[in-house]
Each structure stands twice: as C-alpha cells, then as structure tokens.
Amino acid sequence: MRRKILIVLVLIGIAFVFIGGPSLFASPSTSDVAPEEDEAPDLVTFDDSESGFWAFMNSAQSFEKRSPINVIVRGDSGDVIQALSEEGNGEWEEMSENETDAEPETYSFLSEEQHHATGLEWGEAAGTTRYAWVDPGPNESGYWMTETLQLDNGDYYGHRMHIRLYEAPNENDNWVAMQGHTEHFDWFTLRHRVDGVESAQLAIERDFMSLPSIDNRSDVTRINIENSGPSDADGWATLVDLVGMILLPVGMGLTMASQFGDRTTSVLNRHLTRVDRKRIAVVTDRIEARHLMLAATILTLFLGVRIIGVVLERHVDFLSMHMIAALLYPIIAIGIPVATYAIAHGLERRMDAAITASLTLAVAIWIDYGAMGVDSLPIDVVVQRMFVVVTIGLIAAGAARRATRDTHWNSLLLTGVLIWVLVLGGTLFGYF
Known part of the structure; x- marks a missing residue:
C-alpha cells in the first residue's frame, strides 16, 4: 500500500x-475563471460617428467581459473585407468554425477561383455566433448584433488565427470593430481553445501596415479602450484609418521562430554530488x-x-x-x-x-x-x-x-x- x-x-x-x-x-x-459583468457598459465612440460599441463580445447576450475587441478599422466595411480577403493576399480563408464548436460545412462566398493557400475554397461562416453590443446613437436603442464576417488563417486541426468583424449599425459611420485571437484544436476535448489575443492583434496590425496606401505610422495607432483582463488583453486596441484610401491586396505572413539552448550538462556538473551521480547511474542502469x-x-x-x-x-x-x-x-x-x-x-x-x-x-x-x-x-x-x-x-x-x-x-x-x-x-x- x-x-x-x-x-x-x-x-x-x-x-x-x-x-x-x-x-x-x-x-x-489561467486566472480567467469568472469574468466581470457590466450593468451599463461604456461605449467606444468616435467624434464623426453617431454610433458606438461595447469593447467586448460574448457568446451570450450578456455584459460579461469575455472576448475583448482589439482592432478597430475606420473605413467602409466592404473595403475592410476586401483588404483581408482579396485573392492573393496570403493565407486568409473565411471562417467556418468557432473556437469551441465543430461545424465544418461551408458555402460558396467568393468566386470558385479564389482559394486558401491549403486548397480550401472560401466559405461563409457556419459556426456558433458571438454577439457584440452596439448603439446606433441618439433616439435609438442599443442592441446585440452578430458578426458581419469571420475569417481565419491556419489549419482546423492545427493552429490558426481567427477574427470576427462587426460593422457599424449606421451606413455612414465608417467603422468596423474586430476581435482577433489565436487558437488551436484540442484533441482531448475536441474543441478549439483560444490561446490569446495579443499575437493575433499584432499580426492584423502588421497586415494593415503593409498596405501600399499606408505610408506612415499615423495611419495605424493604438488607443486604450479599457478592456484589459480576459486572456492576455492589455486594454489597447489597434486603430487603423482607411478612410479615403485606395485599398490593394494585403499580404499576410506568419512566422514562428524558436530557439533552444541546452545547458543541462554544465548545470548538472556544478550541482550534483557524488551520491547524486550514483543514484542517477542506478536509475540509468534500469x-x-x-x-x-x-x-x-x-x-x-x-x-x-x-x-x-x-x-x-x-x-x-x-x-x-x-x-x-x-x-x-x-x-x-x-x-x-x-x-x-x-x-x-x-x-x-x-x-x-x-x-x-x-x-x-x-x-x-x-x-x-x-x-x-x-x-x-x-x-x-x-x-x-x-x-x-x-x-x-x-x-x-x-x-x-x-x-x-x-x-x-x-x-x-x-x-x-x-x-x-x-x-x-x-x-x-x-x-x-
């Protein structure tokens, strides 16, 4: 016993x-166990727009601070979608699943000639909805809206980036709120698990900065919208100004680099005693x-x-x-x-x-x-x-x-x- x-x-x-x-x-x-909840959430607004949005999105129509909005693009929603999904832009494909459910069937969205780098056709999102709270402005009530579009980059059974786009409720307000995160498929749970939001935000930020029409840093800035807490969000959202620009296909590049150093031998030589070495030798012999x-x-x-x-x-x-x-x-x-x-x-x-x-x-x-x-x-x-x-x-x-x-x-x-x-x-x- x-x-x-x-x-x-x-x-x-x-x-x-x-x-x-x-x-x-x-x-x-790991500390995100019970998200905070707002009763009357503050809105993110712009001087030249009547509408605004809450800085989080949620799987339910409630004000739990779960998924922070981390990219805001000032421009027409059609131009934003074109910038992210134009043929030849890299490895973006339209999202067919979300980070928790597996609903893989997709439907034609763009022309049949436009393909993801892996050979998959563009398809309209069919996964579980996420809700964003928007307020159209004076004399109108706020409401929960579903995403305008979902896009991802990567492999369903591997690692990918995922973004959801929510366009302004008023046609002339010219803003699109986006929530980007990285996720991986978890074979123990058969679900996608969100890894974080910061690396996806940086990738989307670099993606827009690669536009030929953006020739200085003032077009891509960061603003504090006070939505830190969930995942690795720091409260700062990327603000991209595309108003009046001529959009060209955007390139998306993902690089991963890892460096490994092995100092095990030197550490062991410095700290192991003779008795320790004998014990290791006994275990090794077995x-x-x-x-x-x-x-x-x-x-x-x-x-x-x-x-x-x-x-x-x-x-x-x-x-x-x-x-x-x-x-x-x-x-x-x-x-x-x-x-x-x-x-x-x-x-x-x-x-x-x-x-x-x-x-x-x-x-x-x-x-x-x-x-x-x-x-x-x-x-x-x-x-x-x-x-x-x-x-x-x-x-x-x-x-x-x-x-x-x-x-x-x-x-x-x-x-x-x-x-x-x-x-x-x-x-x-x-x-x-």
Whole structure:
C-alpha cells in the first residue's frame, strides 16, 4: 500500500511540475475563471460617428467581459473585407468554425477561383455566433448584433488565427470593430481553445501596415479602450484609418521562430554530488528497450494525431471535419491507454513504468503546444491535462509485472482506467 501511495504522489508531482506549475505561473489566461459583468457598459465612440460599441463580445447576450475587441478599422466595411480577403493576399480563408464548436460545412462566398493557400475554397461562416453590443446613437436603442464576417488563417486541426468583424449599425459611420485571437484544436476535448489575443492583434496590425496606401505610422495607432483582463488583453486596441484610401491586396505572413539552448550538462556538473551521480547511474542502469518503446509509442500516437489531422484536412477532400475527428479521436481516447498497458505489461517495476508514461505524455503535450504556438491556457485545461498525465501513469503502473502478479485488474489499473474514462467523458460532455 505504501508503494502505491508513493507512486500516486510521484505522479501528482510530475503533473504539477511539468504541466500545472509552468502553466499556472507562466500563462496569462489561467486566472480567467469568472469574468466581470457590466450593468451599463461604456461605449467606444468616435467624434464623426453617431454610433458606438461595447469593447467586448460574448457568446451570450450578456455584459460579461469575455472576448475583448482589439482592432478597430475606420473605413467602409466592404473595403475592410476586401483588404483581408482579396485573392492573393496570403493565407486568409473565411471562417467556418468557432473556437469551441465543430461545424465544418461551408458555402460558396467568393468566386470558385479564389482559394486558401491549403486548397480550401472560401466559405461563409457556419459556426456558433458571438454577439457584440452596439448603439446606433441618439433616439435609438442599443442592441446585440452578430458578426458581419469571420475569417481565419491556419489549419482546423492545427493552429490558426481567427477574427470576427462587426460593422457599424449606421451606413455612414465608417467603422468596423474586430476581435482577433489565436487558437488551436484540442484533441482531448475536441474543441478549439483560444490561446490569446495579443499575437493575433499584432499580426492584423502588421497586415494593415503593409498596405501600399499606408505610408506612415499615423495611419495605424493604438488607443486604450479599457478592456484589459480576459486572456492576455492589455486594454489597447489597434486603430487603423482607411478612410479615403485606395485599398490593394494585403499580404499576410506568419512566422514562428524558436530557439533552444541546452545547458543541462554544465548545470548538472556544478550541482550534483557524488551520491547524486550514483543514484542517477542506478536509475540509468534500469532503463531497458521497453522503456524507450513506451516513450516512443506515446509520443508517436499523441503527436501523430495532430500531424495526420492536418494532412487529412489539407489533402483528403471527401472527409468532413467530423469524419476526421471520428477517425482520429479513438487513437487518443483508446489507443494511448491500450498501447501504454500493452508495453508497460512487459516492465518489472511499477514506479519505472509510471514515471516513463507520465513524463512522456507531459513532454508530448508541451511539444504539441510549442508547435501550435500556444502561450496561455485556461485553468480548466491545465487541471484536465494534470489529470490525464497522472492517469496514464497509473495505467502504466497497474500494467507492470509486479502489479499483475495476483490479478490483472489491480487497484492501480482500475483507478487509472476509471479516472481516464471520467475525465475524457466529462470533458466531452462539458463537465470539465
């Protein structure tokens, strides 16, 4: 019993050190649990316009401060849409999904010759609506409006930027409010998860600044509209002045660069004692081919789903988004725990199997986040990831030979399988 308790404590420690700790202390969105709510919201207005808008949008018609507006373009809505969706502008495609639901069917919006860089046709948005509060001005009442257009850049099953556009309620007011954010597809929850708003805002800002008609910085500025708080929003929105300009196709470029430095060896040499080195040597001697096989299998299954999902999305036209999810999700939900059990069953020590499986899954999660450019996570995702990391370790420990001497269905394995089913099932049904 003491050994089992020790295994559980070690797994919890791994989950916190490699998942919970870095996410909670480094992620700017982990504190967004209960958004504030305004009863009488202040409006963003302009001197030459009668109408105004509230600085947030929401999934419901309520004044919860959830999704901050972060780009405002002064100009005709048609010109703004042309600037973002003109053929040859780069990799923008019209949005067909939102960050939480998967409704992949799209409909023709532009001509058949205009395509996304991946080969997808432009299609009208069919995802769940987000509401923005607008006030037309004197003698009229404010109301909730739905987005004029949704656009995205990237892959449905990978990482993408997503913007929603809301045009002024009055024809002559010439403004378009936009909410841009980055998001990635979460294979554990089968939903899109918003990563943050700042990087998308910067990309849209650079996109407009690349217009030939914008020849000085005064046309693209930032104004404080006091909507900081959600995600990594700082309250400053980009203001683009397109009034009177002749718009040309805009180029959109996304670059990701990462630098890795390895100072592990020098740090170990400075701080490890002789006893520490002996302990490491003992652990190293216990490593066998099956440990490496277990680690490689978990990495391959987890990261392979991401890669295959993007490949199928780009190159297999007859598969819908739902069909791709139906094909690949069982690899996450069933394939990983089954493969973990099958390989770990050949290992002798429960602790070795548990640590190998948990550490590998934690590393796979961080590799995936790094590839997707994720830099912030909500608290519910952090907790869920900690659970799956602990659970896969319990399954591996329960599969080891020392755990299955008397019966295959031991307490470690049963606990791991039960928690795995509850966590993934609860997540899919919205309880997690």
